[in-house]
Amino acid sequence: MEVTSDSLDERFGRPRNHTFSRSGVRIRRFSVAGQSQSELAALALIDAMKNANIKGDSIDLLISACGVQEQALPSTACAINAHAGLPKGTPSFDVNASCLSFLMAVKLAATLLSVGTYRRIAVVSADQPSRGIDWSEPEASLIFGDGAAAVILEPGNSNQGVQSFLFKTYPEGRSLCEIRAGGTLCNPARGASDRDYLFRMNGKKVMKLALQNMPAFMEELLASKGMSVETMDLIIPHQASHLGMAHMSKRIGVDPSRIVDIYSTHGNQVAASIPTALHEALASGRLQPGKRALLIGTAAGLSIGGMVMDF
Structure with a gap:
């Protein structure tokens, strides 16, 4: 609803x-x-x-x-x-x-x-x-x-699918986004409270850590095959937050018109964000066969991940 x-x-x-x-x-x-x-x-x-x-x-x-x-x-x-x-x-x-x-x-x-x-x-x-x-x-x-x-x-040809992939984790940010209870560390037997089962985060520190590491991450992700942000037809990011989307656009140096932004009409859908944005890009015709897209985002951990796909 x-x-x-x-x-x-x-x-x-x-x-x-x-x-x-x-x-x-x-x-x-x-x-x-x-x-x-x-x-x-x-x-x-x-x-x-x-x-x-x-x-x-x-x-x-x-x-x-x-x-x-x-x-x-x-x-x-x-x-x-x-x-x-x-x-x-x-x-x-x-x-x-x-x-x-x-x-x-x-x-x-x-x-x-x-x-x-x-x-x-x-x-x-x-x-x-x-x-x-x-x-x-x-x-x-x-x-x-x-x-x-x-x-x-399904299997594709060499001109389709994943062309580059990179995933990095910076564990100093592991406590910035968390749900403490539900596993072996924190549960009713170990004194978990009701709030331990709810999500909590420090958004400012998450953004700061992500932005600190994003330039070097992007350089490594796109280093192969002569890739650059300019060679991407479309950027499909995790729809983390309105500030996160704005800062990412500035940090990677891409015009907002090339970014799939569905945040205002969907919010942050956690792991479903990127594939939902991918669906919107395909359904709207912005992403078509022969096009190249960069899928990128951050996650609790703190992790940064990116993937270049040819369609």
């Missing part, structure tokens, strides 16, 4: 335009009550199969690439498999790299396809940040929206 910033102002008794001015989001979507994360993911996968006229029994592998898992055990992929109605025995597992889970899963899938281990791989990202928002923390609540997107990958 659509949730406007004006409706959040009314909900929390804030002045009109308060939520939009703080978040930069006009509309985001929250899952309806009772809809699980894996159900949302399965809908995206079923839609992708329908659009490509592909049947479930032709998918050799399912990779769930979510920023937050549905539960600690078993994998979210198992539940997506069940809801999507894939044949029994279809291998399914999770890849977790926070907001960059989609990029990591696509790179893994591309590698498996290139060596012939599988012929057709589905990658699905779905997140429901609305289920873990601490509404008392505006910075960590107002920017998010729920979402899901899926891609189905």
